[in-house]
Amino acid sequence: MQPTNHHTTEAHVRFVARHYQPNRFDSQKAWVDMQKRLGKPAKRRSLPTYWRAAAAAAVALLLVAGILYVTGDRTERLMAKNERAAFSLPDQTGILMQQGAELTYGKHFGKNDRQVSMRGEIAFAVTHDSSKPFIVTTPTARVEVLGTEFTVNADDKETRLDVASGRVRFTPDDPVIPLLCEAGMAVHYRADTKTIEVIAPDSRMEINGQTGKLSFDNVRLEEVVRILSLYHDTSLELPEEEADIPFSSSFTNQSLADIIQIINITLDTNINPAP
Numbered sequence: 001m002q003p004t005n006h007h008t009t010e011a012h013v014r015f016v017a018r019h020y021q022p023n024r025f026d027s028q029k030a031w032v033d034m035q036k037r038l039g040k041p042a043k044r045r046s047l048p049t050y051w052r053a054a055a056a057a058a059v060a061l062l063l064v065a066g067i068l069y070v071t072g073d074r075t076e077r078l079m080a081k082n083e084r085a086a087f088s089l090p091d092q093t094g095i096l097m098q099q100g101a102e103l104t105y106g107k108h109f110g111k112n113d114r115q116v117s118m119r120g121e122i123a124f125a126v127t128h129d130s131s132k133p134f135i136v137t138t139p140t141a142r143v144e145v146l147g148t149e150f151t152v153n154a155d156d157k158e159t160r161l162d163v164a165s166g167r168v169r170f171t172p173d174d175p176v177i178p179l180l181c182e183a184g185m186a187v188h189y190r191a192d193t194k195t196i197e198v199i200a201p202d203s204r205m206e207i208n209g210q211t212g213k214l215s216f217d218n219v220r221l222e223e224v225v226r227i228l229s230l231y232h233d234t235s236l237e238l239p240e241e242e243a244d245i246p247f248s249s250s251f252t253n254q255s256l257a258d259i260i261q262i263i264n265i266t267l268d269t270n271i272n273p274a275p
Helices: 006-016 027-038 047-065 221-231 256-267
Strands: 019-021 024-026 067-071 075-080 085-088 094-097 102-106 114-125 134-137 141-145 149-154 158-165 167-172 179-182 186-190 195-200 203-208 213-220 246-252
Touching: 075 094, 141 149, 141 158, 158 167, 158 179, 167 186, 179 186, 179 195, 203 221, 213 221, 221 246, 221 256, 246 256
Parallel strands: 114 134
Antiparallel strands: 019 024, 067 075, 075 102, 085 094, 094 114, 102 114, 114 149, 134 141, 141 167, 149 158, 158 186, 167 179, 186 195, 195 203, 203 213, 213 246
């Protein structure tokens, strides 16, 4: 694992210490709350002391009221009994678990790989390690990152992802379409209807594998072509100078040839099947 610089470490500490509510963080209030639990004054500390206090807070939550820790022969299991339960994984990735959330990882986590499985709502501040991607599996999807901050909320029927910083690859089980999500983006996947909804600050996209409907709202043409290629399992080519053209439309059970023709005529573009 690569050494973490002071700026990265402080960012991780702040993230773990945040006061979490669904879709809302308040780091100042959370730090005060955690200091009160430790019986210490709520003042800003130097980085090394700050980090130790945050780790101590995580342990306090673990042992006192935050997390039920169950160890087995091959796995470690965490179950959040209260809201905003903080914990640090062996690779120093910080997690903040909402009540009822569960997370499981192997005894050798961090040595050969970094894989966890989960359900419920958990926020992650992932320690960067380019040689070992951090992989989160839920009952319906897979999330892969190198180092970033994001929140996953999952059960047996759906998975939600919100990216706070960095880049995350989100892959639903069906249809299997990898989606690269950046800061400010959110994905909601519903397994029962095979629906993927992707929301970005300036665009929106929905893929319905059950009805065959594809909807794009102000989506870059390069991304539209990538989705069409994956959805129809056919390689397509797009001239580089047309990649940033915004596209808005929807299609339901239309052939790939018809969709390409409509886009090319409407935007005067040159999308073609790859030779």
